[in-house]
Amino acid sequence: MKRKSKLPIILKTILPFLLTMVLVIITIYGFVIPKIGEILFDQKKEKVKDLCKNTIQLAEQYYERFRNGELSEGEAKRRLIERVRIMRYGDELKDYFWIIDIDYTMIMHPYLPETEGTSMEYFEDSNGYRVFYNMSKLVKENKAGYLEYTWQLRDEEGVIEDKISYVQLFEPWNWIIGTGVYYSDIKRNTAEVTEGINFALTLISVLIGLVSLYIIIREIKAAEYRQQTSEEREKLISRLRTINTELNMAKKEAEEANTSKDQFLANITHDLRTPLNGIVGFSELLEDSSEKERTIHFSEYTGYIRRSGKYLLQMINDILDFSKAKAKKITLERSIFCLNDVISEVVTSLSFFSLEREIPIVFEAEGTFTVEADEMRLKKVFYNLLSNAIKYTKDHEPINVELKQSKNELLITFCDRGIGISSEDQKRIFSPFVQINRIKTEGTGLGLAIAKEITELHDGYISLESEVDRGSIFTVHLPRDILTEEEVSTQRPPVPEFLKDKKICIVEDDAISRKLMILFLKRYEMKPIDIPSGTEFLDYLKTDKPDIILMDIQLPDINGMELKEKLKETGAGEIPVIALTAFSSEEKTEELLKKGFFAVCHKPVDSAILLKRLAEALRPDPPINSD
Numbered sequence: 001m002k003r004k005s006k007l008p009i010i011l012k013t014i015l016p017f018l019l020t021m022v023l024v025i026i027t028i029y030g031f032v033i034p035k036i037g038e039i040l041f042d043q044k045k046e047k048v049k050d051l052c053k054n055t056i057q058l059a060e061q062y063y064e065r066f067r068n069g070e071l072s073e074g075e076a077k078r079r080l081i082e083r084v085r086i087m088r089y090g091d092e093l094k095d096y097f098w099i100i101d102i103d104y105t106m107i108m109h110p111y112l113p114e115t116e117g118t119s120m121e122y123f124e125d126s127n128g129y130r131v132f133y134n135m136s137k138l139v140k141e142n143k144a145g146y147l148e149y150t151w152q153l154r155d156e157e158g159v160i161e162d163k164i165s166y167v168q169l170f171e172p173w174n175w176i177i178g179t180g181v182y183y184s185d186i187k188r189n190t191a192e193v194t195e196g197i198n199f200a201l202t203l204i205s206v207l208i209g210l211v212s213l214y215i216i217i218r219e220i221k222a223a224e225y226r227q228q229t230s231e232e233r234e235k236l237i238s239r240l241r242t243i244n245t246e247l248n249m250a251k252k253e254a255e256e257a258n259t260s261k262d263q264f265l266a267n268i269t270h271d272l273r274t275p276l277n278g279i280v281g282f283s284e285l286l287e288d289s290s291e292k293e294r295t296i297h298f299s300e301y302t303g304y305i306r307r308s309g310k311y312l313l314q315m316i317n318d319i320l321d322f323s324k325a326k327a328k329k330i331t332l333e334r335s336i337f338c339l340n341d342v343i344s345e346v347v348t349s350l351s352f353f354s355l356e357r358e359i360p361i362v363f364e365a366e367g368t369f370t371v372e373a374d375e376m377r378l379k380k381v382f383y384n385l386l387s388n389a390i391k392y393t394k395d396h397e398p399i400n401v402e403l404k405q406s407k408n409e410l411l412i413t414f415c416d417r418g419i420g421i422s423s424e425d426q427k428r429i430f431s432p433f434v435q436i437n438r439i440k441t442e443g444t445g446l447g448l449a450i451a452k453e454i455t456e457l458h459d460g461y462i463s464l465e466s467e468v469d470r471g472s473i474f475t476v477h478l479p480r481d482i483l484t485e486e487e488v489s490t491q492r493p494p495v496p497e498f499l500k501d502k503k504i505c506i507v508e509d510d511a512i513s514r515k516l517m518i519l520f521l522k523r524y525e526m527k528p529i530d531i532p533s534g535t536e537f538l539d540y541l542k543t544d545k546p547d548i549i550l551m552d553i554q555l556p557d558i559n560g561m562e563l564k565e566k567l568k569e570t571g572a573g574e575i576p577v578i579a580l581t582a583f584s585s586e587e588k589t590e591e592l593l594k595k596g597f598f599a600v601c602h603k604p605v606d607s608a609i610l611l612k613r614l615a616e617a618l619r620p621d622p623p624i625n626s627d
């Protein structure tokens with residue numbers, strides 16, 4: 001923000017001060033001082049008049065003394081003259097009185113004694129004014145009055161100045177007594193007053209100046225503070241605007257997410273209902289069928305039930321996988337395998353669906369690639385991309401799957417000639433629950449999101465080229481460093497001999513899960529022991545000890561953790577326990593491992609993983625692990 005100039009503040013404060021000062025100066029020098037001069041002049045005039053009258057009274061006293069015979073007339077006059085001769089007043093005590101006869105003879109003048117006894121009738125001042133003649137004339141007409149003329153300054157010979165005198169006639173002796181004041185004295189007094197005023201004015205100006213300076217500094221500081229505050233306010237407002245925009249965006253995103261979630265819930269409800277209807281419907285059909293019908297349709301109906309169940313399981317796994325991957329809680333289980341084989345497996349397993357619609361899948365590889373990666377999870381990525389290609393392509397159009405390497409990457413391409421994806425939608429489809437075109441009703445909108453997360457966990461990414469109605473090419477880019485020179489055996493390892501005849505307790509309250517587990521273990525010639533509750537398990541331990549325990553940790557009677565603790569009291573503390581749990585969080589797994597469980601298997605239990613864990617636990621030196 002532009003800084004404001006300080007000039008207006010200074011002008012705003014200085015201008016009234018200057019105007020006030022000009023007005024004060026005009027008033028003082030134009031009116032007050034001249035008025036004071038006038039007053040001082042009038043006062044002086046009054047003073048000389050009073051002094052003259054006092055001297056007249058003095059003359060009257062001497063005259064009285066002559067009248068009452070105390071003094072002779074000559075003596076009275078002489079005494080009066082001598083008295084008046086020495087009378088002085090004024091600042092320097094040099095102002096004086098004089099006496100002159102009405103017929104112009106000088107009786108007494110303290111500074112001009114040589115004129116005494118002489119006629120002053122024709123005496124003229126420096127301007128040719130007949131001073132004593134006019135004095136006599138004035139008292140003859142008015143007895144008393146003022147007279148202006150020039151005269152020697154007191155006792156200073158040759159110094160002539162303007163003077164105003166008051167003269168009064170002393171009638172008994174026809175004497176004129178007078179005294180006067182010099183204009184220079186009045187001017188000097190006025191100058192003294194002016195000086196005082198000047199000093200006071202200077203003092204006031206300095207004071208006002210200081211006050212103005214203080215006001216200016218305060219105003220500048222206040223202005224700066226106001227500017228700072230307004231700048232901060234501006235900043236706050238702009239920050240608020242940004243936050244508002246961000247909030248609006250977040251709100252929009254939340255609303256979009258909510259819409260996606262609602263859409264997802266609607267889809268998922270549909271997707272759950274369809275296979276569930278199949279399971280319930282075919283189970284009821286089996287129950288209600290006659291013995292004969294049941295025998296005929298058994299494998300067909302159970303096939304439907306199994307497929308629907310698998311689909312449901314797949315969907316739940318998808319959701320779990322995605323939430324785990326999203327929370328970056330998946331730890332990749334790397335193993336060495338042949339990438340070509342995994343892709344071929346996916347192609348084969350999906351060919352069943354593609355052949356129905358006469359869609360040939362052509363898989364070509366530029367070499368054989370052995371990699372170290374998470375086989376199951378990469379399989380999921382390829383499965384999702386290929387099943388999408390099949391879902392969204394046109395019937396009879398081939399799908400090409402390619403495996404090759406570039407300088408830095410392994411590239412797995414899935415190319416279809418289907419409906420394609422607009423460039424607008426290409427940005428969205430990797431977000432969870434986003435489905436653009438539900439032309440084939442299956443799917444949760446999670447397939448691509450999961451594929452993206454898993455590929456990124458492998459430090460790779462997925463790219464997409466697509467054109468509406470022309471088809472799409474999805475390419476998985478994996479870093480070349482997952483390639484390995486190590487040999488890989490294509491055969492799955494056989495079930496280890498040492499697992500045969502092992503006594504395995506299945507502590508699980510859910511009858512179906514228990515049944516499944518028993519059938520599975522029996523297939524591998526192990527000896528499962530069927531225990532539906534914690535209490536019954538503790539009873540069992542009193543009579544026998546198993547080689548290993550598979551324990552549901554959410555038993556209704558005794559909590560899995562407590563049961564594990566109780567094992568020690570029964571002397572079975574050393575027997576390995578594999579926890580079975582529906583919780584798939586890493587934290588829960590960690591917690592269980594810390595409590596001493598040998599391994600954790602998540603429901604629905606993957607048979608291959610369970611076999612692996614059993615083998616690990618029952619081997620002579622078992623390592624600790626979880627799925």
Ligand code: ADP
Binds near residue numbers: 435442444447
């Ligand atoms: P879905 O379960 O809906 O397949 P996906 O996350 O796998 O969820 O895909 C998201 C959306 O991306 C799909 O609904 C579809 O609209 C679009 N899509 C994915 N693959 C293709 C493809 N090969 N051709 C056209 N559209 C596709």
